[in-house]
Amino acid sequence: MRILLVGEYSRLHNSLKEGLISLQHEVTIVSSGDGFKNYPSDYSIDAKWSKKPALNIFRQLIYRFFRYDFAALERGLRFFFLLPKFKDFDVVQLINEAPVKTNPALELYLLKRIKKQNHKLYLLSCGTSYLNLTFLMARKPLKSILTPYFEDKSLHSKYRYIFDYLTKGHIRLHDFIYENCQGIIASDFDYVLPLQGDKKFIGLIPNPVNWTKLGYKKPETNTGIVIFLGINQWNYHQKGIRYFEEALQLIKAKYPGKVTVIIAQNTPYNDYIEMYDKAHILLDQVYAYDQGYNALEAMAKGKVVFTGAEKEFSEYYKLTEKVAINAIPDVAYLVKELSFLIENPEEISAISTRARAFIEKEHDYVKIAEKYIEAWNAN
Template sequence: MKILLVGEYSRLHSSLKEGLVELGHNVTIVSSGDGMKKFKTDINYNSKIKSSLLLNKLNNLSIRFFKTDFIKIENAYRFKKLLPQFKGFDVVQLINEDALFIEPKTQIKFLKQLISQNKKLFVLCCGDDYTVVKYYLKEELKYSILTPYLNDKSLKHRFVFSLKYTTEPFKKLHDFLKTNSLGTIASDIDYHIPMQNEINYLGLIANPINIKKIPYNPLNINGKINIFLGINTHSSIKKGISFFEKALQIIQDKYPEKVSIKITENLPYNEYIKIYNETHILLDQVYGYDQGYNALEAMAKGKVVFTGAEQEWLDYYNLKENTVAINALPNVDYLVEKLEWLILNPDKILEISKGARRFIEREHNYISCAKLYLEKWNK
């Protein structure tokens, strides 16, 4: 098959491509590189404005005072020039309802042409979109990434990216894709739950992880237990990082001779990965029901990860007990209790480390996941 994957989030499409290529398919990824992460892509239409610190600041002022986003205008110009190349694909898959990151009205125009030039269009639900955000706003889950905003509406400016999907232009984009695509696939439980009653929902396929590229490193605990919290300030509120910070302070005061705690902010990747590789316990997020890419890659390496691992996730994967990850909750006392349990029982760290790798190999193997995508597309 000839397959076009449009957009990228956290290497999802890249890992999927690696699996599909091994199965003998011809795959092209076109994306803007997922912003500052700059993931490798086959065809890149990354904004030059976004790459420039000065131009980016000027664009932010333009958005603030004139409601004009020149990054979106540039993205539209660059993608339009590329459109004639995207012909004759058996499958086109969008990483998100806003895969092109341009104004919805223009995006619909480009998508009409993309659909007319190819056979099948599918959409991924692996982040915020209209259905997910509307569902979270109903507060039917005990928590979600919108919980901080729902508890404190003064934080609205920190949730602009999520809330944009509820506006009329994005609702029209959602309706267009619902009508003109062959369906939507979710990547984890956090998106599976909101999507379940949608008539065009095709089901969940777990995030593909290329286990060949991520070796398992057996943990060695001879001295202190290394705990790492790598903070991205742009997403810290959504991830509930403050709960981790408070819990770590208590643990540091109580067990200074047993733990080595590293907390960083917006660290360059090379420095981040050095600390990451040496850690035993990684703190990821508290507002998830399932694991995102950062947590999954850490689990593949054998780290003990505090992340989403709710009962709904256990049920879906038929796990009778959780020996895979630590289910993190927005509760400082609970987090302290779980950290303390691991510190006083280091054999549990080794047990969960092995269980995490086995789980990734079983449920997130990039070849197996690629086969599941092929099944959905062919149906």
């Protein structure tokens, strides 16, 4: 089977590709690399010219006054010139409703061409989308990435890129994909909830993780506990980072000399991984029901991860013991959970072992690739 994966977030499509290749399928990825994370692609549409120093100042000025980003146009044009290479694939899968990350009109044109010159089209729900966002705007889940906005409307500018999914241009894009795709696949419970009962919803296929590339190291806590916090300025509020920052200040004061804190900000993927390899505990996000890709990779390495691990997640996987710490937007709660781990390091070791076993069992990249093949063939 020939498979085209369009777009990349958090290395999901790269891990899926590795699983599919092991099953003897031909796989091609086209993406921008997701900005500073710089994930691998077979064909890159990264906006290289717009980022050059001489042009970037002009680009920033245009964006400030007109909210138009020339980098988005460059990505679209690079994709356009690659279209002849993206023909006759059995399956095309989009990482979300705007996988090229260009302006909506050009994105719509490009995806119409992709649909016309290939066979089956599928959509992943693993980030912001029109369906996901309209569900969250109704305040149906108890917690979501919109919770900070609901509590403080002055954060509107920080959510502007999310609310773009409710504009007329994007809705036209959503409508085209929805009507022309064979189905929508959710990558975790945060995306299952908005899709339940939808006629296009195929079901949940957990994120694929190539754990064979992620070496497990049994945590040694004799010389102290290392806590890692990764910060991406673009989703600072959506992940609830401020709760982690406040909790860490209290933890450092409570356990001087016993705790080391590592903070990475807007760090390329490979450097980010090297930094958190030293940690025992990783702080991910407070508004999720399930783990995203960053948390899963850390769990595969045996880190104790503060992330989404609500009862819906535990019940689905029939878990009776913790494989991660369910994080909520409550500083006192976070301090309590961190303090317990620091004072009981044997629990760090126990959760570490269970986390790795969970990833190998439920997120194995080859088993997950088989589930994708089954879903694509069935629809």
